[in-house]
Amino acid sequence: MPIDVLIAEDEPAILDSLEFILKRAGMVCAAVTDGEAVVREVRRQRPRALVLDVMLPKRSGFEVLKLLRADPLTHDLPILVLTARGQAQDRRNAEELGATAFITKPYANAEVVEAVRLMLAPANKG
Amino acid sequence: MLPADLIVFTAIGYVGLLFVIAFLGDRRARLGRTGFLRSPFVYTLAISVYCTSWTFYGSVGSAARSGLEYLAIYMGPTIVFIGWWFLLRRLVRISHEQRITSIADLLSSRFGKSSRLAVLVTVIAVIGIAPYIALQLKAVTSSIQAIAGASGGGAVSSIEEVWLALGIAAGMAVFTILFGTRNVDAKEQHHGVVAAIAFEAIVKLAALVAIGLFVIAAGGGLEQIFAKAEAAGVDIYTTDDFGSRWVALNVLSAAAVLCLPRQFQITVVENSNESHLRTAGWAFPLYLLLMSLFTLPIALYGLVALPPGSNPDMFVLTVPLNAGQGGLALLAFIGGFSSATSMIIIESIALSIMVSNHIVMPLLLRATQGRGPARGQSVSALLLNARRFSILLILTLGFLYFYLTRNSGALAPIGLISFTGVAQFAPAILAALFWRSATLKGAIAGVSIGFVVWAWSSFLPSFGGSSPEVAALLAEGPWNIGWLRPEALFGLDGLDPLVHAMFWSLFLNATALVGVSLVTSQSPLELVQASAFVDVFRRGAGRSLQLVRGGATAADLFFVVSRVLGTDRAEALFQAEAQQLGVGRDELLPSAEFIDRLERELAGLIGAASAHVMLSKVVSGDDISLEEMMRMADETQQAIEYSQQLERTSSELRSTAAKLEAANAQLLALDQQKDDFLSQVSHEVRTPMTAIRAFSEILREDDIAPNDRQRMVETIHRESLRLTRLLDEILDLSALERGERSFEVGPIDAEQSLDSALVVCEALARQRGVTLRTRREPGRAEVTGEANRLTQVLINLVSNAIKYNSSAAPWVEVASRVVDGHHVIEVSDNGPGIAAEDAGRIFDKFYRGGGTGSGQSGAGLGLAISREIIASMSGTLSLVRREGGASFRISLPVAQATATTP
Numbered sequence A: 001m002p003i004d005v006l007i008a009e010d011e012p013a014i015l016d017s018l019e020f021i022l023k024r025a026g027m028v029c030a031a032v033t034d035g036e037a038v039v040r041e042v043r044r045q046r047p048r049a050l051v052l053d054v055m056l057p058k059r060s061g062f063e064v065l066k067l068l069r070a071d072p073l074t075h076d077l078p079i080l081v082l083t084a085r086g087q088a089q090d091r092r093n094a095e096e097l098g099a100t101a102f103i104t105k106p107y108a109n110a111e112v113v114e115a116v117r118l119m120l121a122p123a124n125k126g
Numbered sequence B: 001m002l003p004a005d006l007i008v009f010t011a012i013g014y015v016g017l018l019f020v021i022a023f024l025g026d027r028r029a030r031l032g033r034t035g036f037l038r039s040p041f042v043y044t045l046a047i048s049v050y051c052t053s054w055t056f057y058g059s060v061g062s063a064a065r066s067g068l069e070y071l072a073i074y075m076g077p078t079i080v081f082i083g084w085w086f087l088l089r090r091l092v093r094i095s096h097e098q099r100i101t102s103i104a105d106l107l108s109s110r111f112g113k114s115s116r117l118a119v120l121v122t123v124i125a126v127i128g129i130a131p132y133i134a135l136q137l138k139a140v141t142s143s144i145q146a147i148a149g150a151s152g153g154g155a156v157s158s159i160e161e162v163w164l165a166l167g168i169a170a171g172m173a174v175f176t177i178l179f180g181t182r183n184v185d186a187k188e189q190h191h192g193v194v195a196a197i198a199f200e201a202i203v204k205l206a207a208l209v210a211i212g213l214f215v216i217a218a219g220g221g222l223e224q225i226f227a228k229a230e231a232a233g234v235d236i237y238t239t240d241d242f243g244s245r246w247v248a249l250n251v252l253s254a255a256a257v258l259c260l261p262r263q264f265q266i267t268v269v270e271n272s273n274e275s276h277l278r279t280a281g282w283a284f285p286l287y288l289l290l291m292s293l294f295t296l297p298i299a300l301y302g303l304v305a306l307p308p309g310s311n312p313d314m315f316v317l318t319v320p321l322n323a324g325q326g327g328l329a330l331l332a333f334i335g336g337f338s339s340a341t342s343m344i345i346i347e348s349i350a351l352s353i354m355v356s357n358h359i360v361m362p363l364l365l366r367a368t369q370g371r372g373p374a375r376g377q378s379v380s381a382l383l384l385n386a387r388r389f390s391i392l393l394i395l396t397l398g399f400l401y402f403y404l405t406r407n408s409g410a411l412a413p414i415g416l417i418s419f420t421g422v423a424q425f426a427p428a429i430l431a432a433l434f435w436r437s438a439t440l441k442g443a444i445a446g447v448s449i450g451f452v453v454w455a456w457s458s459f460l461p462s463f464g465g466s467s468p469e470v471a472a473l474l475a476e477g478p479w480n481i482g483w484l485r486p487e488a489l490f491g492l493d494g495l496d497p498l499v500h501a502m503f504w505s506l507f508l509n510a511t512a513l514v515g516v517s518l519v520t521s522q523s524p525l526e527l528v529q530a531s532a533f534v535d536v537f538r539r540g541a542g543r544s545l546q547l548v549r550g551g552a553t554a555a556d557l558f559f560v561v562s563r564v565l566g567t568d569r570a571e572a573l574f575q576a577e578a579q580q581l582g583v584g585r586d587e588l589l590p591s592a593e594f595i596d597r598l599e600r601e602l603a604g605l606i607g608a609a610s611a612h613v614m615l616s617k618v619v620s621g622d623d624i625s626l627e628e629m630m631r632m633a634d635e636t637q638q639a640i641e642y643s644q645q646l647e648r649t650s651s652e653l654r655s656t657a658a659k660l661e662a663a664n665a666q667l668l669a670l671d672q673q674k675d676d677f678l679s680q681v682s683h684e685v686r687t688p689m690t691a692i693r694a695f696s697e698i699l700r701e702d703d704i705a706p707n708d709r710q711r712m713v714e715t716i717h718r719e720s721l722r723l724t725r726l727l728d729e730i731l732d733l734s735a736l737e738r739g740e741r742s743f744e745v746g747p748i749d750a751e752q753s754l755d756s757a758l759v760v761c762e763a764l765a766r767q768r769g770v771t772l773r774t775r776r777e778p779g780r781a782e783v784t785g786e787a788n789r790l791t792q793v794l795i796n797l798v799s800n801a802i803k804y805n806s807s808a809a810p811w812v813e814v815a816s817r818v819v820d821g822h823h824v825i826e827v828s829d830n831g832p833g834i835a836a837e838d839a840g841r842i843f844d845k846f847y848r849g850g851g852t853g854s855g856q857s858g859a860g861l862g863l864a865i866s867r868e869i870i871a872s873m874s875g876t877l878s879l880v881r882r883e884g885g886a887s888f889r890i891s892l893p894v895a896q897a898t899a900t901t902p
Helices: A012-024 A035-045 A061-070 A088-096 A109-120 B004-030 B040-050 B053-083 B085-098 B103-110 B115-150 B161-180 B191-219 B222-231 B244-259 B261-269 B276-293 B295-305 B312-322 B326-367 B379-404 B411-422 B425-434 B440-463 B468-476 B497-519 B524-534 B554-565 B567-581 B592-606 B608-619 B626-699 B706-737 B750-768 B787-803 B862-872
Strands: A005-008 A029-032 A049-053 A079-083 A101-104 B746-749 B771-776 B782-785 B811-819 B822-829 B876-882 B885-893
Touching: A005 A012, A005 A035, A012 A029, A012 A049, A012 A109, A012 B626, A012 B706, A029 A035, A035 A049, A035 A061, A049 A061, A049 A109, A061 A079, A061 A088, A079 A088, A079 A109, A088 A101, A101 A109, A109 B626, B004 B115, B004 B161, B004 B191, B004 B326, B040 B191, B040 B261, B040 B276, B040 B326, B053 B085, B053 B115, B053 B191, B053 B244, B053 B276, B053 B295, B053 B312, B053 B326, B053 B411, B085 B103, B085 B261, B085 B276, B085 B425, B085 B524, B103 B115, B103 B261, B103 B326, B103 B425, B103 B440, B103 B524, B115 B161, B115 B312, B115 B326, B115 B379, B115 B411, B115 B425, B115 B440, B161 B191, B161 B326, B161 B379, B191 B222, B191 B276, B191 B295, B191 B312, B191 B326, B222 B295, B244 B261, B244 B411, B244 B425, B244 B497, B261 B326, B276 B295, B295 B312, B312 B326, B326 B379, B411 B440, B411 B497, B425 B440, B425 B497, B425 B524, B440 B468, B440 B497, B554 B567, B554 B592, B567 B592, B592 B608, B626 B706, B706 B862, B746 B750, B746 B787, B750 B771, B750 B782, B750 B787, B750 B811, B750 B822, B782 B787, B782 B885, B787 B811, B787 B822, B787 B862, B787 B885, B822 B876, B862 B876
Parallel strands: A005 A029, A005 A049, A049 A079, A079 A101, B771 B811
Antiparallel strands: B746 B782, B811 B822, B822 B885, B876 B885
């Protein structure tokens, strides 16, 4: 089954909640918990969108973002960046590195679902 | 005619006589019966130490060779003593006020008490005088050879010239050491020696006059002598008598009578009363006149009466010998011997004062780091030994010069080399006395350049007769550079070598002095000293002469010391000393050690030499006006205060700027740290909050399966506990960091805390499949701490070791023992270890080694808190990096009363 959304999140509780709300919104999800796995699984499973936490082990969300944007296969993959650090600097970094959307933790579930839904809409399909 | 033995015994006997005179003179002086010793005539006679064996023998030789040229050597000093009386008076006044002990001291003192200049002047003087000493050796050697040779051989004549000269040099060294270094006087006055020198002045004058009268008698009157000479075709009226060389000789001899160390010693240092100069002003020129009166007749008579080819330098001896006048010849020999010995004695004493004061003592002080002589050694004993050593050195140099140039000719040119050498001090001395703006750098530049040019154009060429290399250099110049030829510098060819050397050395010397002085500035101390020198006659009129007499009292010392060090520092020193001796501050009797300590204190501020002089004035009870002493101290104090003030101001500015910079950096760092901390806290709070918010939103809806609902509630509960723990940890840590302890410490058994921790961790280890083993070998040692907190730390360490152990066969080992009074607990594992780049930050707040993830439980505050807790129990928590894992080591000091293991 093709994957709609790959979720990259190392906090088990948060991952649990994200999977729950996105599945309930009808999306097919897969999950990874470290930065290296993100890159590997994006190439392998070709998801239509990526939800990416910044503070990941092994490779930070920003590094992953940079790698994916530099790769022709993934350079237009819609990516939602999530961060718990909530600083303006993080948002600027994310935008500069080419994040499609940026949300600070904690968030309203609807906010995340809406953002992912927008990314999956036909207009954003690369 | 004269047996060698007689000559030798006469010489030794004469020296013995001199010694008796000096001894008696010293004794009289010590008993305070200075009487005739302080007479202006003794002083004047002593000044005639100017007339050495060069004058005694060489004038006649010079007259025989070059006519009236010899007169110039007498003219210069005569001009100075009659015409420049004011200059001498100024020199003497300044030297008395400034306690000058030598010409090096004079220049050093004027130019800011510079030790560099003192050393320079000393070195130049020692080198410059070497030819002069050699000249005396040569004269005495020749005179002995002349007499003994004429008497038909004997023991002396068979001795080689060199050995004879060496013997004489050695004898002179012993003699001078016996004479000049029997004691050290703060004023460097030697009454006994001066008395002996005055006696010698009479002997040499008497001898010369006797020969002169004999010649006139033998020659049948003056007219006859001149007529016979003319008849014999002796023409000594050379055409160039009053040309450039004549002028040069006048200038040089005028400079020499000021600059020669021995003249400075006698005229200035040994002067006990300024008014004596007035007598010397006419009596010394008169003495010179008498000395030169018979020069020409003796020369003419000798040229006629003696066989052609006779050495005219020895006419004074050979004329009476030839006439069969043995007694007269012996008198002449004694006269020449007198001239040589008096010169060598005074010159060596003067030079040895310079060498020991400006070179040996400073080196010694430096070698002992300013602590002065070791216990049991007195300063004066050291000084005396330094002087003795210096005398040996000076005579050795003189002998060496004699040895190297033994093949070159007459007496007079050798003396002129020394004259030109010491004349290099003249521009600096004149500037010191009259030119307020002359600077230290100017003086050093002038003297150095003058010395170098002199060494090149005058000193070096004197070796031309004995060294082919030097001769080649004279002819070709170095590397065939013609304009560097020593006797034709810058292409100035065809001049008399003496005039040439004098012109260039003094011209460049004076130019450098003036030029450099104009472009450099004076230090505060130089300013003060310049004024003290140049304005010497403008102040101090009608000074009251309150005298400090007798041994030093604490009050006297305090007075001087506080002037320099300031009252507070001085008071502290005196209080400390009184306390140490267990006496009242007012009953303090200064001991030698205490004075020594004071001197060292002073030396730190005003230099060793000045400090020594200042204190020795008080200690030796030498007469000195209080006011003068006060002024001396005040000047020093002002200069020091001024320079200290400048130094303080600029160093204050510097340190203020540095402080501001540091504060700014600290603020920035604090700011950054606060930002980092808040950002970390924010992250650590937001993470559990995110899960809580997400699940509580979901739970608000109705259609959630019961098992999902159950799981979500548990997650919310767990995450809120995590949040609470985090906040507790932050508060705990910040309290610990502020040094506030929320727990009471007391004697605890660390092993019990370890037991409690292990119970908790064993379950975790089983669950994770990690082998937990222990190796415990402590005695029952109590430490000071709080049991629960120690358990908390141990749980933190052990559980971390378990949780982060990714090894295939993971184990964690807890070892405890008592070592060197410390209870040491080590928690080791075979996990991934701590990377080198993490080791330095592992105890930082929120720092989690190995990547950026937060997935592992804990906020990264555990180690930071643990370290603070252990620190609050006076222990240490440290990381021990090793291969194949990591160890954390807790080390707690064992409470002393309960220590059972050493």
